[in-house]
Amino acid sequence: MPTGTAIRDVSQQLFDAAERVLLQGGPNALTSRAVTTEAGCAKGVLHRHFDDFDAFLAALVLDRIGRIRAQGHALHAAAGTNTVADNLTAALMDLFGSVAVAIVGLVTARDELRARLHQAGSSGVPVLTEATAMIASYLTAERAQGRIPSGADVDMLALTLIGTGHLLFAGRQGVAPEADEVRKVVTSVVAGAAR
Template identity: 60%
Template sequence: MPTGVALRDAREQLFAAAERVLLRDGPNALTSRAVAAEAGVAKGVVHRHFTDFDAFLADLVTDRAARVAARGDELAARAGAGDVPGNVAAVLAEVFGPVALSVVALTASRDGLRARLRAARPFGVPVLAEAAEVIAGYLAAERDAGRIAADTDVDVLALTLVGAAHLLYAGRDDRPGDAEVRRIAAASLAPALT
């Protein structure tokens, strides 16, 4: 392995390498050696930037979850425009992309990682929890706009949508079509739409 290779943004390059390993080989293949090899750097580079591999994985998961959370303002800005089930279905399709599903699988497969993440956030599965928060924020904005019934518990509805979508996406070799995702969104939202 090369040593002394300059990395512009070591953290992001290592995260990108980890994603490639996750997508190609699954969570069980994700090791510091595999990440270093994928990034084309010495194994010590991972440990130079992170206290241990679980710290690296926790930062990776936290970073990818933050990317989901960052979509909240953009989605809330759609309130009052377009079709509510269509807006939600589009976000679900994006949230449940291959990387996010791999990050959720990674979290589920590593006890040390889960423990570290729980110390920072005592509830929910990273990525899925952020998706529920983003959707709840959007649904609250739609409720304020009068397109969702005033008595709707948007937090529970968001959890329902994320749970249903996760079951639709998880464990498949293919991605569900847009119509399948929209069907789940429309059926879940139907009682709340005005």
Template identity: 45%
Template sequence: MSPRGVATPDVRERLFAAAERVVQRDGPGALTSRAVTTEAGCAKGLLHTHFAGLDEFVAELCLDRFARTAAKARALSGLTGQGTVAGNVDAVALALFESGGPAVSGLAMTRPAAALRVREALEGGAPGFTAIQEAVTDYLEAERRLGRVPGALDAGTAALTVVGTAHHLLMTSWPGAPDPRPAMTRLVAQLVAGP
């Protein structure tokens, strides 16, 4: 545990990772500020020093994970013509499921104030599913121009299908449920393979 008065390095990420472990292991009902700080091995009041409360913390956790996945999706443009198209798109889709994605998404939905804060941030331009969809669309269009996906592929519809399916799987998964990633991988492979 960090001694009182000593700065905790990378405190946001440390708390976020601890929250993900708590939710994955014990479910959303177990998430309290004390559970997070205990799991993180830091002072009990540290979460409230950096966040206005648990709802703000949960919202910021969700927005941080969306931003990470959106950055990964934007990086697809640099992979055009490299690797496999299915593998590249699948890596972005699966990033949504990393670090307890289903549990964290479900957690935000159980906390109305956190869900409202996430929605307002997304409406204000924070990266989320729309940014991911746009990046996947651009990538698939570039790959279509190279002939690496069928010419008849509607890139926008394929990207919407990937993001919509990921959203569905995130919202209908819970700790202990079957792993949603294999279904996501099969969907991506089918979409980019064409008829």
């Protein structure tokens, strides 16, 4: 990129490039040079906007957590519409069909990144923790409407759905499970709450 050419929304451009590198090559392929090359900018651009590469990665993860929270608001608003299984299936497909599984691998692989995320207030495994809260909030709203049994432990259901969803999507090298496979798991978990 020529000197003096302004880059619009630099952080977003770098985040999107990092996602592509992460999805194509995994956590070990994610370097500042790989990100800036993918973004089509000089390496110095990243370091002008972030203190170091781990600060960049922490900002990337926090940005993606923000997206999960936005998805959570939409899911919560969907309570009482469609079926519970359809809403949960769509949410899991959207969540794990994105870069979330790769980010979990990235957080697991980088000790300094985990430390920075915990300093920023993230707990547990960032992304999965927020996704669990999103599902629990939705299930609480459905329980209030009587579409989930009143005695259902929504926190345990959410953990089960996120854990199972992660296992369904992890290790597939870019080939996501079919919606019917995800719906089958969701239906089994939700049906278990009714017992």
